[in-house]
């Protein structure tokens with residue numbers, strides 16, 4: 294519906310591929326599993342995966358069955374890992390679609406063992422995140438043995454997940470140590486062994502022992518939530534909008550719901566038809582946008598379908614507003630909202646049309 298709505302997200306597929314290459318250069322021989330859960334972090338899972346598939350990528354990870362099924366409908370031969378929870382009654386459909394599933398606790402292990410059909414399984418080890426996974430060594434060894442010895446099960450991988458990849462280094466090292474400890478006790482290893490997410494990869498790879506793959510989401514989409522030095526990834530999405538009205542706010546006049554912003558002098562205000570129903574949270578008020586590369590402040594309360602910008606007379610109705618772009622980035626937005634770029638990008642609602650562009654064509 295992009296032709297009917299002057300607000301859109303430019304998704305630059307060349308930048309996405311640039312980010313893949315930045316990560317690949319960093320990890321050497323290891324391989325990337327792109328994480329495309331949550332509609333590829335809001336970027337459009339089918340479009341993103343079509344591009345990556347064209348580039349030769351044949352394996353990806355999502356969190357839930359629903360996401361895996363959406364991908365399978367478009368990619369009959371793509372390897373798809375479901376990293377999150379699967380119910381025993383879902384095993385049949387996972388088997389039929391050849392999904393790789395995570396075996397993370399005993400009830401699911403038992404159901405997989407009893408299941409009557411082929412299953413591809415990754416063993417999920419909890420090394421400290423305390424989310425999904427087996428904790429105790431004995432349970433891990435027991436689960437591995439079941440996966441190794443059940444003829445209908447193909448043991449395809451083992452993995453764990455960092456809790457503090459973007460912050461506490463000590464805890465990361467503890468998790469690495471624990472994972473390696475587990476791996477070295479196993480009588481045999483599956484082909485895929487993976488631990489690091491984006492921050493874990495750029496901070497600790499390629500030096501995480503024994504792993505074969507990394508799972509990358511955020512960094513492929515061009516954001517980095519880690520201390521310097523940051524990798525040279527580029528933000529893939531630019532959220533843009535036209536100006537729908539320009540008006541004068543006279544000194545002392547106020548605007549918007551709650552009349553919470555009042556003009557200190559005569560001011561020029563631009564309206565952009567994007568609001569919190571598009572994922573620009575009300576708490577984002579008083580931050581900034583960019584127009585022609587220059588920064589302008591947002592003023593007043595953000596509406597469901599519109600927001601206000603204080604502009605100057607160099608701005609005209611034909612100009613385009615960058616809500617998030619290269620000047621005001623999603624990382625900047627996350628900082629202002631005391632959240633992460635994960636939340637910023639996944640919050641851009643489906644009402645915002647996505648436009649897929651490559652490099653300079655945008």
Ligand SMILES: *Cc1c(COP(=O)(O)O)cnc(C)c1O
Nearest residue numbers: 328376454490491508509510511
């Ligand atoms: C989302 C997710 C990832 C990707 O993390 P990023 O920080 O976005 O790279 C990796 N592993 C698991 C288990 C996840 O849930």
